[in-house]
Amino acid sequence: MTPSPALSLTRTTRLYLAPGSPVPPKGENSFASYTSSSGLGAFYEITLHCNGPVDDTTGFVESIYDMDQAVHAVMAPRIAEALKTGCDHPAQLLEACLPGLQARLNAGVDRVDWDLTPTYRMSMKTDDPNAYLLSQQYQFAASHRLHNPDFDEQKNRDVFGKCCNPNGHGHNYRLEVEVKVPLKNAEPGHGFTVLDLDRIVNETIIEDYDHTYLNKDVEDFSHSNPTVENITLSCHKRLSEPLKACGVELNKVRLWETEKTCCAFPADA
Numbered sequence: 001m002t003p004s005p006a007l008s009l010t011r012t013t014r015l016y017l018a019p020g021s022p023v024p025p026k027g028e029n030s031f032a033s034y035t036s037s038s039g040l041g042a043f044y045e046i047t048l049h050c051n052g053p054v055d056d057t058t059g060f061v062e063s064i065y066d067m068d069q070a071v072h073a074v075m076a077p078r079i080a081e082a083l084k085t086g087c088d089h090p091a092q093l094l095e096a097c098l099p100g101l102q103a104r105l106n107a108g109v110d111r112v113d114w115d116l117t118p119t120y121r122m123s124m125k126t127d128d129p130n131a132y133l134l135s136q137q138y139q140f141a142a143s144h145r146l147h148n149p150d151f152d153e154q155k156n157r158d159v160f161g162k163c164c165n166p167n168g169h170g171h172n173y174r175l176e177v178e179v180k181v182p183l184k185n186a187e188p189g190h191g192f193t194v195l196d197l198d199r200i201v202n203e204t205i206i207e208d209y210d211h212t213y214l215n216k217d218v219e220d221f222s223h224s225n226p227t228v229e230n231i232t233l234s235c236h237k238r239l240s241e242p243l244k245a246c247g248v249e250l251n252k253v254r255l256w257e258t259e260k261t262c263c264a265f266p267a268d269a
Contacts, residue, residue, distance in 0.1 A: 004053035008110065009061040012047045013071040015079070023080040042083055045115040046071045052107035062107035074100035090114060091132040091186035094124040102126070120194055132186065133251055135178035136194055138201055140210035143170035144226040147215075168213060174256040175235060177201055180249040192248050200246070204238045228257040232265050 017023065018041030048071065050062045075097050082088040088096075094112055102109045113123045119137035146163040147156055156164045163169065177197060185191025212218055214226040220234040232255040240250045254264045 004056075006051055006053055007061050009050045009052075009064075009107065010047060011050075011062075011064045011067040012045050013068045015044045015046065015071070015076055017042050017044070017076065017080045017083060019084075023077050042079075044079065045113075046075055047113040047115070048101065048105075048109060049111040049113075050105060050107035051110045055106075062105055066105060070101050070104040074104065089186040090116060090122045091124065091134075091181070091183060094122060094132060095129065095183060095186075098124065098126060098129070130183050131180050132183055133178055134181050134192075134194060134197065134248075135176055135252075136197055136201070138175045138177070138198075138206060139172060140175065140206050141170060141172050142209050142212050142214050142226075143168045144214040144221075145169075146225050146227060148225065168215070171257050173209075173231070175201070175205065176252075176254040176256075177235075177239060177250070178252040178254075179243055180251045182247070185247070192246055196246060197243075200239065200242045204242055205235055228255055228261060228263045231255055232263040236265050 018039045021039070021041065048067050050067065052061045054061060075093075078088070078093055078097060082093055094114060098109065098112065101112065109126055111123060111125045113121055115121045121133075121135045123133040123135070125133070145165065145168040146160040148159070151159065179192075179197060181192050208218060209231075214221050214231070218226075220226075220238075221230065224230050232253055235255065236250065236253045239253065243250045252264060252266065254262060256262045
């Protein structure tokens, strides 16, 4: 029999951790995990990325039930304790949990994502244990016109459609910036934080792009079409050096023009 090629399997486990409640949580399966509680608490999503071949007997790369149980057994108690004491940086907690997650699963754990809010995520890859990935999402509203002055009016219409309307049109853009941070910086109250990322993105992108007509108000697009591709490249170019000056590396930029259209750079990050 031909050996199965390696596949990547992703599973998201949702946790609702409330003071005084059992850890891991107990109850009925409500929203793809045991997330309900009658009191106040913290809600998180943990996503495991597992790589491996398909098992001949089960057809699994890994049992999703085992992936859920690994998160419940390894991460939930540590997160609950950290919420009480406030002593762990999320990246330190991820580092401490990786061996336990791997020990409970047959497939290789390639990456763990921890969504601390709907827009703020920390991640760690097992092949790069000396760093973690920090990502945050932002929004800005801008208008643009897609048009090539070297094309005649009909060709512009054929290529760009309604997007070449002379008076422009607008979008609420959603920008995700992911940076690679040395793990040695993961000390509460020290090193690079999401607040630093917020400041840099606001100063370099939001203040210049938000509520503008990109073609006329932003120098970046004085000689290039403000497509989602070119805006993504411009955001990456603007952010790279300010982040490097803070001791972190820009890993990836994603830009959603609409919920259906997204561009990312670099493509292989």
